[in-house]
Amino acid sequence: MSKTIFFAITAITCLLSACAQESRKPMQSVNRRSVPVDVAGTASSDNPTAALLPISEDEFLRAGRSYKNQLAKDSLRFTVRNGVLAVPIHQDTIRFTDNAGVPYDENEKQHSYYGFLKGLRKHVILLNEYESQSVLLLDQRNAKIDTISGLPLVSPNGKFIFASYQNGYETYEHMPPPTEDIEVWALKGSDKMKLIFSAPYKWILQDAHWDTNNSVCIRAGKENTSEQVFWRLTLQR
Numbered sequence: 001m002s003k004t005i006f007f008a009i010t011a012i013t014c015l016l017s018a019c020a021q022e023s024r025k026p027m028q029s030v031n032r033r034s035v036p037v038d039v040a041g042t043a044s045s046d047n048p049t050a051a052l053l054p055i056s057e058d059e060f061l062r063a064g065r066s067y068k069n070q071l072a073k074d075s076l077r078f079t080v081r082n083g084v085l086a087v088p089i090h091q092d093t094i095r096f097t098d099n100a101g102v103p104y105d106e107n108e109k110q111h112s113y114y115g116f117l118k119g120l121r122k123h124v125i126l127l128n129e130y131e132s133q134s135v136l137l138l139d140q141r142n143a144k145i146d147t148i149s150g151l152p153l154v155s156p157n158g159k160f161i162f163a164s165y166q167n168g169y170e171t172y173e174h175m176p177p178p179t180e181d182i183e184v185w186a187l188k189g190s191d192k193m194k195l196i197f198s199a200p201y202k203w204i205l206q207d208a209h210w211d212t213n214n215s216v217c218i219r220a221g222k223e224n225t226s227e228q229v230f231w232r233l234t235l236q237r
Contacts, residue, residue, distance in 0.1 A: 050184065050197045052233050060219055060230045063211035070154045071124060073115040085111040087123055089143045096125065096136075106130045114151070119158050120187070124151070135163065137193075146193045149183055157213040160235070161185040161193070164205045172200055180205045180220065184235065196235070203229060 078087050083098040101108040110128040114135075117124060123138040127147075137146045149165035161184070168178045179200035186194045203220040206228070211217045214235040221228055 050199075050233055050235050052201075052231050055217065055230045055232045057219075057228070057230055059232070060217045063217040064207075064209045067156070067209040067211070069209070070117050070119045070158075071115050071152060072118060075112065075114055077116070078113040080111060085113060085125065087113070087125070087138060089138070089140060092143065094138060094143055094145075096127075101130070111136075117152060117154060120154060122152075131169075133165070146185075148185060149181060153208060153210060153216070155210050155213050159187050159213065160196075161187065162208060162210070162216045162233075164208065166204060167200065175200055175202060178204070178223070182233070184216075184233075197233075 078085060080098065083100075085096040085098075087094045087096075096111040097109075098111055099107050099109040108128075108130040112126045112128075114124040114126050116122070117137070120137075121140040123140065125136040125138060127134050127136055135148050135150060135152065137148065137152065139145075148161065148163040150163040153162040154160070155162075162182070163185070164180060164182045166178055167181045170177055171181075172179065180203055181198065181200045182205070183198040184196055186196045188194060201220075203222055205218060205220050207219040208216055211232065216233045218231040218233060219228060220231065
């Protein structure tokens with residue numbers, strides 16, 4: 001056997017051996033955020049910053065009697081004129097410009113004024129885009145704009161914001177649409193908001209209010225049924 005053939009056979013043998021060893025190695029897990037579904041039919045988030053537990057309807061109603069929503073609705077306070085929503089901030093004016101879908105449908109934007117968060121001094125503006133919706137919080141003091149998923153519910157101590165959005169798209173690998181995507185933001189002064197919790201759930205939110213400074217009570221409907229479920233989302237300290 002020539003040396004050339006011998007070395008070729010040796011190289012092929014080593015390569016096959018390395019491939020066999022590699023195939024026996026355990027597969028590395030993909031870094032994906034999963035949301036398992038429990039026996040009650042709702043999602044349980046793996047986010048350690050909050051816990052979701054069932055409550056009774058009486059508990060939900062009792063908690064709602066004392067909650068006072070800071071959001072004052074006043075959709076006519078500022079109106080869109082010639083495709084522009086203008087909101088005055090001290091000596092300046094912040095302008096939000098609509099787009100009817102030029103040059104592409106994906107560029108579509110429509111703004112509308114919703115109301116004002118008195119305690120936080122933030123204007124609430126609805127933004128409808130191509131196949132998506134969001135809420136803009138415009139700070140009256142410094143003109144900073146934060147984007148959240150839905151209308152804000154502020155905790156009694158003014159330190160957290162709860163928001164929710166019904167998502168009808170294929171967003172999560174292990175959960176078919178529609179989902180109710182909820183989030184909680186921590187407020188750090190007038191210029192900082194930090195997302196501390198977000199998760200999708202397989203129900204449709206109907207109503208929510210803060211129970212304490214760190215817990216939100218939720219009333220939701222199960223998909224395609226008239227059954228209601230009640231939850232308390234508690235932030236972990």
